[in-house]
Amino acid sequence: MKLSQLTIHEASDLLTKGDISSVELTTDVFSRIDQIEDQVKAYITQNREPALQQAEAADQARRDGEVAPLCGIPLAIKDVICTKGLTTTAGSRILENFTPPYDATVMEKLQAQGAVCLGKVSMDEFAMGSGNENCAFGTPKNPWSLDHICGGSSGGSAAAVAADECLASLGSDTGGSIRQPASHCGVVGIKPTYGRVSRFGLLAFASSLDQIGPLSKDVTDAALLLNGICGHDPRDSTSAAQKSEDYLAALQDGLSGLTVGIPQEYFGPGLNSEVETAVRHGIDLLVEAGATIKEVSLPHTEYGVAAYYIIAPAEASSNLARYDGVRYGHRNSDADSLIDLYRRSRSEGFGDEVKRRILIGTYALSSGYYDAYYKKASQVRTLIVNDYTEAFSQCDVLASPVSPIPAWKIGEKASDPLSVYLSDLLTIPANLAGIPGMSVPCGFSSTGLPIGLQLQAGHFQEATLIKTAYNLEQRLEITNKKPALG
């Protein structure tokens, strides 16, 4: 077995035993990248020299004494998370040459634990998209089928994990951007509770929805990585003061006493039958593990997409105003007035989808429309929160599909953004309510595309998600299947 194929916990064991070094591990991952990156195109920026230095430092730290489980573990970071001294583009021309002079809080945490940063992975521009087709620097491919999308917006994060181009990665999730690519690439992904992980240093798309989370090869790794990045941060006012728990403790066998809710609205028309079959099979395995099943209802699910496509663009229209060409980022050099500078710099710097959402958001916040759009959407949000409160009074965790369809062909939906928006139907509600959600592999389509099962739980119930997902993973016969690449 190649080192790049290891999970975090396997590598950590070997590192602890002294069987391998982080330098060896990191070097092996880079040779894997050399081998297949041309096909996958997961990375925007590779961090070769510094990564090897970090690996050396990690090996030294390990020789010197006790280290954190993530010490010496090579990780890929979504290019929307600020990395000091390393280009951070958010997949956009407007930040093509932007190098932050500071680290995101999650990066500080990972560095303090000795993790190795392999580089920055691809994403839809400013995290706006569901197929990673909106990246200014190319579209990464699904490692299971190179002419299919890997999902989005954290497409590079999911593809890199699936293709063994890293041991695990960080993504961000605003409306499904971790869970959906995880599902399409057959990896594990967690969107934590809003406030569980600091947003400081995460380039904002929609501030009230964004959350950083792990993508990994198995559930144990997701727990390990979540342990490494969560916790209160005084630099993020929306960060939760609540203490975080040790999510590794949630990896217990057996689900007796656990009630799994099946939200009927998530199995409605439009659900691909192969997806439904795989998800229902996954639910059967949860029952095998001792869980009880209960049908529940989340009646306002169908309004989630509409509310989301008001709130997220509204916040984005304001969040992206800072990219004006005045202080940093792309700046048109021929502009002959201030307004001209703004117009040209932003026209050239932003891609179509970003422009589309800025326009929608600006419109929704405009005087005379605010009440009809933004305010109404906020009210829908409250109804969705209430739906969950009601559901979680009857069950501990919800099980459903992540995406109603498997990955589509690259370019297939280029002229139909609305159908792409609608494919986020099942992941958006968790962001609107701020609850944690998770995607865990549960099977494949007849054409060999991965299918994920979504778990959702109440605020700060990540441990419940991890325990449930772990039991599914233990009983699934596909865990060791790898995409045929290279």
Add this chain to the structure above:
Amino acid sequence: MEFEIVIGLEIHAQMKTKSKIFCNCTTEFGRPPNSNTCPVCLAMPGVLPVLNKQVVEFGIRLGLATNSQITRTNQFARKNYFYPDLPKGYQISQFDLPICEHGHVDIEVDGTSSRIGLTRIHMEEDAGKLVHDDSAPKSYVDLNRAGTPLLEIVSEPDIRSPEQAVAYLRKLHAIVTYLNICDGNMQEGSFRCDANISLRPMGQEELGTRTELKNMNSFRNVQRGLEYEVRRQRDILLDGGAVVQQTLLWDPDKNQTNAMRGKEEAHDYRYFPDPDLVPVVIDDEWIARVEESLPELPEQRCQRFQDKIGLSADAATILTSERALADYFEGAMAVYPNAKKLANWIMTEVMREMKGKEGMSIATFPVSPKDLGGLLAIMDKGTISGKIAKTVFEEMIASGKDSETIVKEKNLVQVSDEGEILQMVQEIIAANPDQVGQFKEGKTKLMGFFVGQLMKASKGKANPKMANQLFGKELKK
């Protein structure tokens, strides 16, 4: 036709916090451009604001001092517009839930008091500054001020004359400086105001078209700017014309208002709650704590100066009109407890010195309160005469030295030695036989002449009381 003037003021008071409202950068004035900045106030990608709670505390203080209702759940909102002095492309402000509402202050003009309502007071961040070099032509952005905390105080349109506007402004200025939440410096822009002005025919309910007047950076400019604008609007209306709603800049050099170009067109600010900041909840306990620590306010101090110190109502009002002045008075009183004499000296000599001098204020007055007290004390002791005291005072202003040093250096100690003065008296009598004759014939007014001669001879140092006595005695001989 008679018109009624309707004015409302918007005051921006910069808060005297050590650091900015959403980051740790210092608020210090006068540093090199862009040195008081960090990723947060430069609006770098991915950074987040964290509220400086002191600003909320200051807002509560001002609310309590202006009889306002304090909002319990405060929400920050984004005011969106593009301008290079606004790095985020939005200003973090408050919209539908400002920290204070429904307040009022009482003012007095020519003995008539009136109550001016305060619609709202809200917390927000200041923008940076643009520096234009027209010769290049280039514009530079200085973001030192970006993120400095402000309280915006919005009055009801209750003001009926430029005089009332100035009285209201002075009142708020006194309040914020007494509360120690703002340094009140209008030149540096830490206390600034915009005015909305309209006229309507006397007795008409409906408001006329208003204009907004900006750039009035002193009380005097507010008065002059408003007077000018009232005149301008009245002339238009009397001519049968219509006032155009617009923003005007006061030009103190040309003594006129000019329409502002560019930035201030009809804006849709697209306010919405800032998702990066959680609501700030103010509970009873917090309000009680602030109330307990509230410093003495102008009205209370004025009353105390009358009741406890024994000043007249007029003197107390003048001396408490500015916190710095009242502090000066009390600082000098610690050295020189004769309150009435001290008050008089400050209201005449000190204020005369400050009058008409650009940039001179009590805060920057070169004679410290302790030194002024010292001067009056040696005058009372008889070390120097009242006349010499004024010379010494001028010297103190010029040199910054204290009175005793100056008296010593310039040898100004009053001569109270009887023998020494007697000798001079006799010399003067001997030197002026004509005047002595006339005096003896009953022209007693000439006493002034003799004392004057003596003062001249002694360079003003002779004790005048003693000189009078001795001339009286000698001229009878």
